[in-house]
Amino acid sequence: xxxxxxxxxxxxxxxxxxxxxxxxxxxxxxxxxxxxxxxxxxxxxxxxxxxxxxxxxxxxxxxxxxxxxxxxxxxxxxxxxxxxxxxxxxxxxxxxxxxxxxxxxxxxxxxxxxxxxxxxxxxxxxxxxxxxxxxxxxxxxxxxxxxxxxxxxxxxxxxxxxxxxxxxxxxxxxxxxxxxxxxxxxxxxxxxxxxxxxxxxxxxxxxxxxxxxxxxxxxxxxxxxxxxxxxxxxxxxxxxxxxxxxxxxxxxxxxxxxxxxxxxxxxxxxxxxxxxxxxxxxxxxxxxxxxxxxxxxxxxxxxxxxxxxxxxxxxxxxxxxxxxxxxxxxxxxxxxxxxxxxxxxxxxxxxxxxxxxxxxxxxxxxxxxxxxxxxxxxxxxxxxxxxxxxxxxxxxxxxxxxxxxxxxxxxxxxxxxxxxxxxxxxxxxxxxxxxxxxxxxxxxxxxxxxxxxxxxxxxxxxxxxxxxxxxxxxxxx
DNA sequence: CTATGGCACGGATT
DNA sequence: AATCCGTGCCATAG
Numbered sequence: 397x398x399x400x401x402x403x404x405x406x407x408x409x410x411x412x413x414x415x416x417x418x419x420x421x422x423x424x425x426x427x428x429x430x431x432x433x434x435x436x437x438x439x440x441x442x443x444x445x446x447x448x449x450x451x452x453x454x455x456x457x458x459x460x461x462x463x464x465x466x467x468x469x470x471x472x473x474x475x476x477x478x479x480x481x482x483x484x485x486x487x488x489x490x491x492x493x494x495x496x497x498x499x500x501x502x503x504x505x506x507x508x509x510x511x512x513x514x515x516x517x518x519x520x521x522x523x524x525x526x527x528x529x530x531x532x533x534x535x536x537x538x539x540x541x542x543x544x545x546x547x548x549x550x551x552x553x554x555x556x557x558x559x560x561x562x563x564x565x566x567x568x569x570x571x572x573x574x575x576x577x578x579x580x581x582x583x584x585x586x587x588x589x590x591x592x593x594x595x596x597x598x599x600x601x602x603x604x605x606x607x608x609x610x611x612x613x614x615x616x617x618x619x620x621x622x623x624x625x626x627x628x629x630x631x632x633x634x635x636x637x638x639x640x641x642x643x644x645x646x647x648x649x650x651x652x653x654x655x656x657x658x659x660x661x662x663x664x665x666x667x668x669x670x671x672x673x674x675x676x677x678x679x680x681x682x683x684x685x686x687x688x689x690x691x692x693x694x695x696x697x698x699x700x701x702x703x704x705x706x707x708x709x710x711x712x713x714x715x716x717x718x719x720x721x722x723x724x725x726x727x728x729x730x731x732x733x734x735x736x737x738x739x740x741x742x743x744x745x746x747x748x749x750x751x752x753x754x755x756x757x758x759x760x761x762x763x764x765x766x767x768x769x770x771x772x773x774x775x776x777x778x779x780x781x782x783x784x785x786x787x788x789x790x791x792x793x794x795x796x797x798x799x800x801x802x803x804x805x806x807x808x809x810x811x812x813x814x815x816x817x818x819x820x821x822x823x824x825x826x827x828x829x830x831x832x833x834x835x836x837x838x839x840x841x842x843x844x845x846x847x848x849x850x851x852x853x854x855x856x857x858x859x860x861x862x863x864x865x866x867x868x869x870x871x872x873x
Numbered sequence: 874c875t876a877t878g879g880c881a882c883g884g885a886t887t
Numbered sequence: 888a889a890t891c892c893g894t895g896c897c898a899t900a901g
Contacts, residue, residue: 847876
């Protein structure tokens with residue numbers, strides 16, 4: 397077994413065990429929110445683990461003030477825009493964001509969240525209020541105060557009816573209206589409902605590929621399980637089409653309405669509350685001024701410092717032999733967890749350093765500038781195993797300087813930039829170009845793709861074929 | 874006959 | 888080992 401795959405700076409000294417490897421992998425795979433839960437669980441069942449009320453920098457170990465990241469590790473040395481600071485930031489309050497509207501900004505004016513401390517219920521209520529009668533507003537308020545972290549309705553419609561002495565149909569009508577408000581799909585009862593609300597809305601202003609709606613409403617189960625062939629049969633279409641449908645959904649729709657700024661269709665404005673669901677990594681300019689150095693903040697959950705409980709250690713020595721054995725197990729588990737969390741932070745930091753090095757232009761200037769990058773490349777560069785990178789990237793989300801939250805895997809999307817360029821070409825075309833022509837233009841720009849591929853990219857972007865665009869864009873004379 | 878979409882294969886990626 | 892993605896070939900619609 398390759399053990400050197402976990403070597404980095406801050407190397408843990410003790411020998412690697414297979415348990416260590418297994419746990420590092422599992423932790424790496426988790427988002428910061430999940431990691432927090434894991435830590436809580438461990439704390440509650442392992443007496444050897446202790447949380448002390450003292451914050452330390454996960455990178456350098458210095459003691460920290462009660463708020464914010466390490467002032468030394470997180471500060472750039474200069475205002476040189478070429479400089480990039482990557483640091484691990486211990487956040488002790490991020491899990492309180494959902495619904496509560498708690499603002500991180502109180503002591504940190506330059507914090508990226510600081511703009512609007514508006515909470516989700518208020519934000520949405522303001523939007524629907526004008527459309528509602530007085531009594532309806534109260535129902536809306538009840539709905540909005542009963543949303544869960546992801547923006548789903550966490551209460552039965554029946555209960556709302558009982559409370560307000562009204563009928564389900566009336567409540568449903570209000571729900572429908574709320575779902576059309578800004579975090580599109582908010583107050584849905586499940587993912588399916590949220591997605592449908594979004595499709596509904598999108599289809600009014602843009603073209604939604606066929607079968608998207610039906611796939612969600614009729615066979616969402618199959619879609620989730622990725623049983624594409626079965627789904628294709630049921631809807632009477634090809635597997636190919638279904639894959640595109642699936643792709644469209646993952647690119648354009650947000651299954652969790654309260655995870656703000658997810659995906660591309662939602663354009664955040666100044667009044668948009670930024671964070672209801674925490675991304676794992678934040679990228680922003682120093683002081684939020686474009687042109688300043690980029691700051692990469694890797695969030696790690698912590699409400700203090702995790703350490704081995706000294707009292708437990710002491711008590712261990714006073715135990716009988718057989719009990720010692722048992723206690724020792726807890727102790728080992730605890731120290732393992734601590735080491736693994738360090739390892740996780742370390743890997744995430746190295747990964748981000750590499751990503752920013754390659755994709756800085758994409759982060760600043762957008763889709764067109766995404767460089768081709770594979771996980772394998774990064775893995776080789778950092779001298780870790782490929783699967784380590786895969787796990788580190790999976791399920792993580794990143795907030796870009798423009799406040800959009802994107803999946804981390806976007807940095808490894810092979811076709812994103814080509815698709816963006818292709819979109820531009822088609823937008824600026826002065827006659828409806830067919831796929832072969834588009835292919836030629838791309839080739840002129842140094843991008844070699846097959847004609848067939850152009851067709852696929854078009855489909856992914858929901859762009860119609862040439863003969864139909866001709867009718868849409870260029871009124872036939 | 875031309876433009877597009879379906880299927881299937883192979884190589885890369887996870 | 889399983890899945891994803893680009894591409895070639897062929898069918899079909901226009």
